[in-house]
Amino acid sequence: MTEQVLAPSSELLTRFPEVVTADTRKSYEGYLVDRARLVEVATYARDQLGYDYLSSVTGVDYMPDGLMEVVYHLYKTTGGPGLVLKTQTPRENAEVPSLVSVYPGADFQERETWDLLGIRFEGHPDLRRILLWEGFDGYPLRKDWKEAYYEEDGKPFKSRWPDAHVHRAEDKNPYQKNNSYPAGFNPETYTPEGDAALYASLNRTKAVYEAKAGDMDSDLIVVNMGPQHPSTHGVFRFVVALDGETIVGLKPVVGYLHRNHEKIGERNTFLMNMPYTDRLDYLSSLSNNFGYALAVEKLMGIKPPERAEYLRVIMAEFTRISNHLFAIGSFLNDLGAMFTPMLYALVERELILDIFEAVTGSRMMCNYFRFGGVARDLPEGIYEKMRELAFERLPKQIDEIDHFLSNNEIVRSRAQGVGILTPEQAIAFSAAGPMLRGSGVPYDVRRADPYSIYERFDFEVAVRYHGDVYDRFMIRIDEIRQSIRILQQALRDIPQGSIQEGKPQYQVRVPAGEAYGRVEGPKGELGFYVISNGKPNPWRYHVRAPSFINLTAYEMMCTGNKIADTVAILGSIDIVLGETDR
Amino acid sequence: MSDMKKENLNNTKYDIPPELQGQVSITTLDKIYNWGRKASVWPMMFGLACCAIEMICAAASRYDTARFGMEIMRPSPRQTDLMIVSGTVTKKMLPTIVRLYNQMPEPKYVLAMGACASGGGPFKEGYNVVSGVDKYLPVDVYIPGCPPTPQAMLHGMITLQRKIEAEHFPDSRWYSKGSLEAVPIPVLGPDIMDPRQFELIKEQSLARLAEQEENASQVDSVEQKA
Numbered sequence: 001m002t003e004q005v006l007a008p009s010s011e012l013l014t015r016f017p018e019v020v021t022a023d024t025r026k027s028y029e030g031y032l033v034d035r036a037r038l039v040e041v042a043t044y045a046r047d048q049l050g051y052d053y054l055s056s057v058t059g060v061d062y063m064p065d066g067l068m069e070v071v072y073h074l075y076k077t078t079g080g081p082g083l084v085l086k087t088q089t090p091r092e093n094a095e096v097p098s099l100v101s102v103y104p105g106a107d108f109q110e111r112e113t114w115d116l117l118g119i120r121f122e123g124h125p126d127l128r129r130i131l132l133w134e135g136f137d138g139y140p141l142r143k144d145w146k147e148a149y150y151e152e153d154g155k156p157f158k159s160r161w162p163d164a165h166v167h168r169a170e171d172k173n174p175y176q177k178n179n180s181y182p183a184g185f186n187p188e189t190y191t192p193e194g195d196a197a198l199y200a201s202l203n204r205t206k207a208v209y210e211a212k213a214g215d216m217d218s219d220l221i222v223v224n225m226g227p228q229h230p231s232t233h234g235v236f237r238f239v240v241a242l243d244g245e246t247i248v249g250l251k252p253v254v255g256y257l258h259r260n261h262e263k264i265g266e267r268n269t270f271l272m273n274m275p276y277t278d279r280l281d282y283l284s285s286l287s288n289n290f291g292y293a294l295a296v297e298k299l300m301g302i303k304p305p306e307r308a309e310y311l312r313v314i315m316a317e318f319t320r321i322s323n324h325l326f327a328i329g330s331f332l333n334d335l336g337a338m339f340t341p342m343l344y345a346l347v348e349r350e351l352i353l354d355i356f357e358a359v360t361g362s363r364m365m366c367n368y369f370r371f372g373g374v375a376r377d378l379p380e381g382i383y384e385k386m387r388e389l390a391f392e393r394l395p396k397q398i399d400e401i402d403h404f405l406s407n408n409e410i411v412r413s414r415a416q417g418v419g420i421l422t423p424e425q426a427i428a429f430s431a432a433g434p435m436l437r438g439s440g441v442p443y444d445v446r447r448a449d450p451y452s453i454y455e456r457f458d459f460e461v462a463v464r465y466h467g468d469v470y471d472r473f474m475i476r477i478d479e480i481r482q483s484i485r486i487l488q489q490a491l492r493d494i495p496q497g498s499i500q501e502g503k504p505q506y507q508v509r510v511p512a513g514e515a516y517g518r519v520e521g522p523k524g525e526l527g528f529y530v531i532s533n534g535k536p537n538p539w540r541y542h543v544r545a546p547s548f549i550n551l552t553a554y555e556m557m558c559t560g561n562k563i564a565d566t567v568a569i570l571g572s573i574d575i576v577l578g579e580t581d582r
Numbered sequence: 583m584s585d586m587k588k589e590n591l592n593n594t595k596y597d598i599p600p601e602l603q604g605q606v607s608i609t610t611l612d613k614i615y616n617w618g619r620k621a622s623v624w625p626m627m628f629g630l631a632c633c634a635i636e637m638i639c640a641a642a643s644r645y646d647t648a649r650f651g652m653e654i655m656r657p658s659p660r661q662t663d664l665m666i667v668s669g670t671v672t673k674k675m676l677p678t679i680v681r682l683y684n685q686m687p688e689p690k691y692v693l694a695m696g697a698c699a700s701g702g703g704p705f706k707e708g709y710n711v712v713s714g715v716d717k718y719l720p721v722d723v724y725i726p727g728c729p730p731t732p733q734a735m736l737h738g739m740i741t742l743q744r745k746i747e748a749e750h751f752p753d754s755r756w757y758s759k760g761s762l763e764a765v766p767i768p769v770l771g772p773d774i775m776d777p778r779q780f781e782l783i784k785e786q787s788l789a790r791l792a793e794q795e796e797n798a799s800q801v802d803s804v805e806q807k808a
Contacts, residue, residue, distance in 0.1 A: 132710065133674055137772030140709050147709040148773070169706065170713065174786050178706070178713050179773045184791035187780045190771050227678055230627050230657040234634065235675055256675040257631055260708030267707070276704065282632035282729075326635075346642040364632060364729060578631055581672075 011049065016041055023086060027299070027513025030071075030084025035096045038087050042072070042102045050076045051083050053443075054103035054430050055518070056527050056544040057110055059117040061091070063143040068094040068119050071529065073516055073544075077427055077441055079448035084516070089119065091142075098124035105430025108552045116141040116262070126204075128197045131255035131581060135193040137182055140263055147263065148173055148180040154537035155267055198239060198251060205249030206241050218243060223563065227256045231334050231567040234577035238554075238566070245562045250555045254548070254580050261582040265541035270296055270508050270532075271371070273541065277528075278365040280543060281579040283326050286319040286356070287521040289369035294451055295517025295528035296371050299510050302501050308373040309453045310494040314386065315359070315368060316519070317483040317490070321394065322352040323522035324476040324483075327574040331473055332405065334571035335414050341405060348397050351389060358382050371508050373500030383491075390487040398484070402477050415470035419557040419569035422467055429553035432546040433524025435573060438475045439467035445520035456493075457486045469565075472572040479522075507536060514540075523547050523574060543582055547575040612750055619689075620743040621651030626662040628682070631669025633696040633729040640732035652739055659685040664742070667721075670698035670705055671712040673774040677767050683719050684764040688756040691746075693738055694721045697728045704728065718776065719765060 012020045012031055019034045020041060033041050045051045051074035060069045072085040087096050098121035099106045110121045111130040118139030121127055129136065138145050149169040151157045159165050170176045181187075199222075206220050226237030235256035241249040261280065265273050277292045278285035290312060297303065304312070326349055329342035353363045358379055360366035368375050378386075405411055421431065426439040436443050444461040446454040462478035464471035512534040518527040524546030531540040550573050558566050596608050629637060641647050641655065656662045659682045671679060683692070694715055697703030702713030715721060722745060725738035751757050766777040775783060 133770045135771060147707060149707045149713075175776075175779055175782060177717050177776070178702075178709070178711070179775075181772055181775075181783055181787045183787055183794050185772060185783070185787040187769070187771060187775050187783050190769075192769050192771055194770075227675060228628060228657070228659075228682055234629055234631070255710075256672060256678075257670060258672055258674065258710045259631075259670050259705040260710050264705065264708055279632055279704070282635060342638075343643050346639060347644070350639070350642075350644050363731065364635065 033085050033087045035087040038097050053077050054105050057106050058542040059113040059119050060540045061143050066091050070096050077443045094119040097122045104428045126201050131258040134197050148178040202251050209248040247558045250558045252551050257577045257581040269536045275367040281576045284319045284323040284522045285366045286315045290316050291517050291519040291526045292528045293369040295515045295530045298515035302372045304373045305498045306495050307497040308499045310490050311374050314490050317487050318352050320483045320522045321480050322349045324480050325349045331571040334567045377499050398480050418469045418565050420467050430549050434475045435550050437463045438472035440465040445525050457489050459485050469568050469572040545579045547579040616747050620746040623652040623664050624654045624662045625664040625666050627655040627657040629668050633668035636729045637668045640735040645732040664691045666693045666695050667699040667715045668695045671715045672710045680765050680767050691722045692719050694724045700724045
C-alpha cells in the first residue's frame with residue numbers, strides 16, 4: 001500500500017489526454033477509457049493514485065446505441081470514495097482487454113461478464129463460462145436475448161394487470177417446460193460439451209506443476225467434490241488435482257444455483273426487486289435489502305428519516321450476528337464437530353429470527369426495507385426483547401461459544417497456519433469482509449466509506465493478522481462483539497418518529513442515471529450497481545456478490561495444503577450459494 | 583396410529599385362543615411393515631438453496647425432527663429413502679438431482695420443499711430455472727412457502743408418514759414385478775433436454791427453421807418487388 005499523498009483522480013485526465021474522458025452523461029460518474037489503453041490506465045490508477053482494490057466489474061448492454069460497456073469500480077483500501085472507469089466496445093464481437101494482470105480479483109467477474117453478456121476479455125488466462133454451462137445458447141443478459149417464458153420487457157405484464165388474467169406459462173410452450181432450442185437443432189446428433197473445458201483448464205495447471213516437479217514418476221489424481229457434498233455449503237463443486245494428498249490445482253465450479261437474478265431483476269420494477277434481494281444471501285436478507293435500498297435511494301436522491309435509519313442499523317447488525325453464528329456453527333461442522341456447536345449457535349439464531357418474524361413477518365426472507373424508509377415499525381414488546389438480547393443474553397452466549405471453541409485443541413490444529421492469505425494477496429484478489437480483515441487489512445465499508453448513520457457509532461474494525469483459517473474464524477467472533485456494541489448504542493439512542501420519507505408507494509419514480517450502493521454485509525462488501533433510464537424497470541441491475549468474488553482466491557489458498565483442508569478453508573470463507581450464483 | 587393400539591391389535595376378525603390373548607397379536611403385513619417404515623425415514627442430506635437452511639433449523643433443537651423418527655440424514659443417496667428437494671432446481675443442477683434420485687434404493691420418496699421446488703416459485707421465468715421438480719421426478723408431498731417454516735416442514739413430513747402408512751403391498755410400484763425404470767437423465771445442450779422429449783424437440787426446432795426460411799424468402803420477394 002502506498003502511503004503517499006494521493007492526487008485527485010482528475011489527474012487521469014491530464015495524464016492521459018484523449019484516452020481518458022469524463023463521463024458526461026446525465027447522473028453518470030467516472031471516466032470513459034479508450035479500451036486500447038485500459039490496462040495502462042488501470043495500472044496507473046493502482047500504482048500512482050492508490051486505487052488498489054477492484055470492487056466490481058460488470059458489463060452493461062446499451063443496445064439502442066449498439067454499444068457494450070464494461071464498468072470497473074475501484075477503491076482505496078485506505079478508505080474514501082471510489083473511482084469508476086468505463087470502457088466501451090461495439091456489440092458485435094465485443095472485446096475489451098482483461099485486467100486480470102493488474103487486479104487478479106477481476107478473474108471470476110470477467111468470466112461472469114463473458115458468460116452472461118458475451119464480452120470477450122482479451123488476455124484472460126482462463127476465459128470459460130462460469131455460471132452457465134459450455135454449450136449454452138447465447139448470452140442471456142443481452143437485451144435481445146429472450147427466455148422461453150418471455151412475455152414482455154418489463155413488469156407488470158399486460159396479460160396479468162390490470163385485468164388479472166390467469167394462465168400457466170407452461171401451456172404456451174410446446175415442451176410444457178421453460179425450454180427453447182435454436183431453430184434446426186437436432187438433439188439426436190448433438191454431442192454435449194460436458195466438462196471438457198474445465199478439465200482442459202485443470203490440465204494446464206497440472207502441466208505447470210509437473211514441469212516444476214521434474215521427471216519424478218508420480219501420477220496426479222483428480223478428485224471431484226460436489227455439487228452434492230455435505231461440506232460444500234450447498235451446491236458448490238470443485239475439482240482438485242492431487243499429488244498424494246497435496247493439492248496442486250483446484251478449479252471451483254459454480255452456477256448450480258444460478259437463478260437469473262439479474263435478468264429477472266431487469267424485468268421487475270424497482271420495488272419488486274426488494275424481495276429478490278432477500279434470496280441472494282439467504283442467511284442475511286436484511287443486509288441485502290440495505291445495499292439495494294442505498295443504491296436506489298442514491299438515484300432518487302432521498303434519505304430515510306432518523307428512526308428508520310436506526311431501525312435499519314439495528315436490523316442489519318442483528319443479521320450480521322445471526323449470519324456469523326451460522327457461519328461458526330457450519331464451520332465447526334466442516335471440521336468434524338458434527339452438529340453440537342451448530343445446535344448451540346442455532347439456539348441464539350432462533351431468538352434473533354423470532355425478532356425478525358415479529359418485526360418483518362418472516363423469519364428469513366424479511367423484505368423489510370423500502371426506498372426512503374422501512375416497511376413497519378416495531379410491534380409492541382419487541383424493543384424490550386431486543387434490549388434483552390443485546391444487553392443480556394448475546395454477550396454471555398458469545399463468551400461461552402468463544403470459551404469452548406477458540407482454544408479447542410482440535411480447532412487450533414486444524415485451523416492455524418492453514419489456507420494463508422497475505423494482505424497483499426487479499427487486496428489483489430478483491431477479497432472482502434472477514435477474509436480481508438482476517439488477513440490484516442482493516443477495511444470495513446462502515447468505516448472506510450460510511451453509509452447510513454454508521455459514523456455515529458463507536459466500534460472497532462475487527463482485524464487479525466495471520467490470514468489463516470483460524471483468524472477468519474476468530475474474526476467472526478470479534479465482529480459479533482462489535483455488532484453487539486453497535487446494537488447497544490443504537491437501541492439506547494433510537495428516537496421516536498416517522499419510519500418512511502414521504503408516502504409509501506408501490507411504484508417509485510427513479511430518475512435516469514447510475515448508482516453503486518455498497519454496504520458491509522456479513523460476508524463482505526455487498527454492492528448493487530443500478531442503472532435507470534427513467535422507466536419503471538431498471539435498465540441494468542448488477543450485484544457485486546462477496547461470496548462469489550471471495551472464491552477467486554480459493555485456488556491459491558488451497559494449493560499446497562492437504563485435501564482435507566479444502567473443506568476447512570471453504571468453511572472459513574463462508575460462502576452462500578444463493579449469492580455466489582445469484 | 584390408532585390401529586396399532588393394543589386393544590385394536592387383538593380385536594381382529596381372527597379368533598385368538600383365550601390362552602394366547604395378550605401374547606399374540608394379529609395384524610396385516612401392510613400395517614406392521616408400514617408402521618416400522620414410517621418412523622425410520624432417512625432423508626438425504628441435500629440442500630439446494632434457502633429452504634435448506636430451514637431444513638437445518640427443523641432438524642435442530644427447537645423443532646427437532648428426531649421426535650418423528652427422521653433425524654438421520656445421510657449424504658449418500660444409497661443410504662436414504664427420502665429426497666427433500668429443498669430449494670430452486672436449476673437446469674445446471676438437474677442432471678445431478680435425477681442421478682441422485684436414480685441412485686436411491688426403493689422404496690423412495692420425494693418431498694418438494696417450498697415454492698421453487700414445487701413450481702419454480704419467484705424464479706419461475708428464469709432461463710436457468712426448472713419450473714418445478716415434478717417435471718422430471720415423481721413428487722409425493724409438496725410443502726408451500728418461501729421458505730416454508732420449520733413447522734410447515736414438519737407437517738410435510740408427517741403428511742408423508744401418513745402416505746407411507748396407507749401404502750398397500752400389491753399396489754406399490756416398488757413391490758411389483760420387474761425393477762423400476764430409472765428416470766432418464768437430462769442432457770445439458772443449448773438448453774436442458776429431457777431424453778423423453780427428443781422427438782418433440784427435433785420436430786419443433788425443424789418447424790421453427792422452416793418458418794424462419796419462409797419468412798426470409800418472403801422478405802426477399804418483397805425486396806425484389808420493391
